[in-house]
Amino acid sequence: MKAKLxxxxxxxxxxxxxCTTDVVINDYQDNISLPELMESYDLWYVDxxxxxxxxxxxxxxxxxxxxxxxxxxxxxxxLVGIGSTGNGFxxxxxxCDYTSNSIRVYHNIYGFYELDVYQISRNEIxxxxxxxxxxxYLIGYQRSSFDYDRVFYDNMHxxxxxxxxxxxxxxxxxxxxxxxxAENYLKFVIGSNDTFRSSQDYMIGNVNNIYWDYTGxxxxxxxxxxxxxxxxxxxxxxxxxxxxxxxxxxxxxxRLYHIASGTTYEFVGRGFxxxxxxxxxxxxxxxxxxxxxxx
Numbered sequence: 656m657k658a659k660l661x662x663x664x665x666x667x668x669x670x671x672x673x674c675t676t677d678v679v680i681n682d683y684q685d686n687i688s689l690p691e692l693m694e695s696y697d698l699w700y701v702d703x704x705x706x707x708x709x710x711x712x713x714x715x716x717x718x719x720x721x722x723x724x725x726x727x728x729x730x731x732x733x734l735v736g737i738g739s740t741g742n743g744f745x746x747x748x749x750x751c752d753y754t755s756n757s758i759r760v761y762h763n764i765y766g767f768y769e770l771d772v773y774q775i776s777r778n779e780i781x782x783x784x785x786x787x788x789x790x791x792y793l794i795g796y797q798r799s800s801f802d803y804d805r806v807f808y809d810n811m812h813x814x815x816x817x818x819x820x821x822x823x824x825x826x827x828x829x830x831x832x833x834x835x836x837a838e839n840y841l842k843f844v845i846g847s848n849d850t851f852r853s854s855q856d857y858m859i860g861n862v863n864n865i866y867w868d869y870t871g872x873x874x875x876x877x878x879x880x881x882x883x884x885x886x887x888x889x890x891x892x893x894x895x896x897x898x899x900x901x902x903x904x905x906x907x908x909x910r911l912y913h914i915a916s917g918t919t920y921e922f923v924g925r926g927f928x929x930x931x932x933x934x935x936x937x938x939x940x941x942x943x944x945x946x947x948x949x950x
Contacts, residue, residue, distance in 0.1 A: 684777055690753050693723040696778060696795030697744070698731075700806075703791075710787025713765045714748055717930060719806060721793070726750050728760055732930045734814040735906045738803035758782070804883070807903045811875045811885050814903070815843040819926030820854075820862045821909065830918025835897050840865050841922060849873060851889060862926045869893065875901075887911065 687695070698720040706716075715721065718730040719737065722744045731737045731745035740746060749762040759769045770782040778795035807814050815821070821841040840854040842865075852867040859865050871891040878884045878900065887901040899911040907924045 684774060689755065689758070689772060692774065692780070693753075693758060693772070694725070697724075697798045698722055698796050698801050699780070699793035700796060700801075701791060701793055705792040706790065708784070708787055708789030710784055710789035712768055712770070712782075712784050712789065712791065714760070714762050714768075715782070715791045718745075719810065720745065720801075723751055723758070726752065728762070733817055734807055734810060735817050735924070735927055737806060737906070743798045743801075743803070804903070807906070808883060808885055811887075811901070812843075812848050814906075815909075816845045817928050818907075818924030819928060820865055820924075821922035822859075822862075822925050823920055824923050825919075825921035827919040830913065831916040833913065833916040833918065834895070835913060835916075835920075836918070838869075840867075842867065843873065845928065853889075 699722065700720050701715055701718050703716070714728075714730065717732045719734065720731045722729040724744070727747055728749045728751050729741055729744040729746060730748045731740065732748075733740075737743075737745070747763075749760055751758055751760045753759065754769075757769050757771050759767065761767055768784065771785055773781040773783070775781055775792070780793050780795070782791045782793065783789070819842070821843075823839045823841075826836065837855050838853045839857055840859070840862075842852040842854075844850040844852065849872045851871060851873045853869045854865050854867050856865050869891055871889060871893075873887065873889050876886040876888065878886055883902065885901050887899045889897040889899075891897075898914045900914065902910045902912075904910055904921070907927075909922050909924075911920045911922065912918075913920065
């Protein structure tokens with residue numbers, strides 16, 4: 656992720672989807688073939704919030720973006736490194752070929768999947784697993800117009816979980832003294848999407864040796880009028896509460912502004928966890944649909 660946030664104008668995904676219908680298979684807009692459609696965009700953003708059905712296509716459930724390039728299939732399965740890994744395409748996860756109305760993916764781990772393809776609009780498609788009738792919705796972007804930074808904010812739960820722990824490395828001189836000054840580590844538990852831990856340990860070499868003093872639940876809220884700030888609420892089991900505005904400095908560093916005291920903290924991620932999501936942890940209700948510039 657680039658530390659300097661890209662300035663991109665957004666339009667609402669839902670306002671476009673509400674007035675679109677599926678185009679008949681084999682009749683793609685612009686009269687292009689299915690391979691041409693799938694490869695006409697560098698990246699397909701997997702809008703997991705729109706997924707329907709009770710089944711799962713694992714490589715789509717794990718991916719934030721997926722690309723189909725010259726028969727290769729690439730995916731960004733983690734937020735850490737997105738935008739830089741594989742020149743923005745992510746890692747190679749397999750290969751594909753096509754029939755007249757479906758894409759056949761041969762995944763390196765999960766094996767063979769044949770998915771029916773429907774075009775919804777010029778850069779939106781629906782992939783259906785006919786065996787489970789599960790549908791995934793994908794939005795196409797070119798790398799030059801894709802806001803990798805915005806994806807961090809719209810998937811903040813997952814970003815916070817991609818490190819074993821977050822270590823406090825900076826406390827501002829301004830701000831009133833408060834109880835959080837003594838806390839030096841935060842952990843956002845994988846899979847739960849709402850459990851956090853905190854510790855007053857100091858300068859621990861091995862993050863697995865951190866003693867977690869506190870535990871509780873957390874949530875992420877939008878900040879009105881600001882797509883590049885979220886509100887992080889920590890609810891301690893001791894009935895204490897701490898509220899922060901959270902911003903992403905880069906893919907390994909975050910800034911927390913303590914709303915009550917006016918103190919600013921910075922934390923760095925320790926112990927990166929690759930490809931940490933699974934179907935159980937990625938629930939549809941936890942995602943805010945990303946809205947980005949359409950080509």
